Amino acid sequence: MEVAKDAPCEILEVGGGPQAAARYQIQASGPDGSDFTLHGQKFHLRLAGKHNVHNASMAISAAHTLGLSLDKLASILPEFHGVRRRLEVRAEAKGITLVDDFGHHPSALRESIAALRTRYPGRRLWALFEPRSNTTRRGIFQKELAHSLSAADGVYIAEIARKEQLDPLTRLDPAKIVQDIKAAGKEAHFLADGEAIREDLFPRLKSGDVVAVFTNGSFGGLVPKLAEALKKL
Numbered sequence: 001m002e003v004a005k006d007a008p009c010e011i012l013e014v015g016g017g018p019q020a021a022a023r024y025q026i027q028a029s030g031p032d033g034s035d036f037t038l039h040g041q042k043f044h045l046r047l048a049g050k051h052n053v054h055n056a057s058m059a060i061s062a063a064h065t066l067g068l069s070l071d072k073l074a075s076i077l078p079e080f081h082g083v084r085r086r087l088e089v090r091a092e093a094k095g096i097t098l099v100d101d102f103g104h105h106p107s108a109l110r111e112s113i114a115a116l117r118t119r120y121p122g123r124r125l126w127a128l129f130e131p132r133s134n135t136t137r138r139g140i141f142q143k144e145l146a147h148s149l150s151a152a153d154g155v156y157i158a159e160i161a162r163k164e165q166l167d168p169l170t171r172l173d174p175a176k177i178v179q180d181i182k183a184a185g186k187e188a189h190f191l192a193d194g195e196a197i198r199e200d201l202f203p204r205l206k207s208g209d210v211v212a213v214f215t216n217g218s219f220g221g222l223v224p225k226l227a228e229a230l231k232k233l
Contacts, residue, residue: 049115
């Protein structure tokens, strides 16, 4: 707001807090999506998670400012099914669901895991994480990553991508994240790469499990490999 206050254009604050000029209020959130109100209009979004409601509210507010009616926006929002690599279901077999997500920042991991909890209530959730981005390869979010990932029931972390490029004193310590997650009472494993994770995880899977793969890269082709393995169950 400090930056935006001097902007020559119209400023519209959109959010869930009382200070927002365009304030959304979530009425219900579950496996079928989210119901919320905004600008006095009821909306249904087929996606779970507060962050998705926030994003939808931003899009609705922008479109309404440009002249689209709230009734029209409410009628077309349920047609939106999401985008690739944002909690995208890639395979389902024997009661096991495989989800692909681009999340790599601690806040993105936290919100995505919370959305999965809402979408798949009561199911065991595995989070598979590849430290690959410039920030997550470093120790900037050491504690935050452990906190966000510990919201899952079981966690797998791979070795840092391009580890040799970083100073050992400043790079992320995946083994320490695993220790912290275990201290929080959750199952956690630190393995070399996606292939090692696949081999260790697959025998542990049971009907009802949800496997979420978090990476801004390919994780060594882990998602298609898991999808193919699930098809053979």
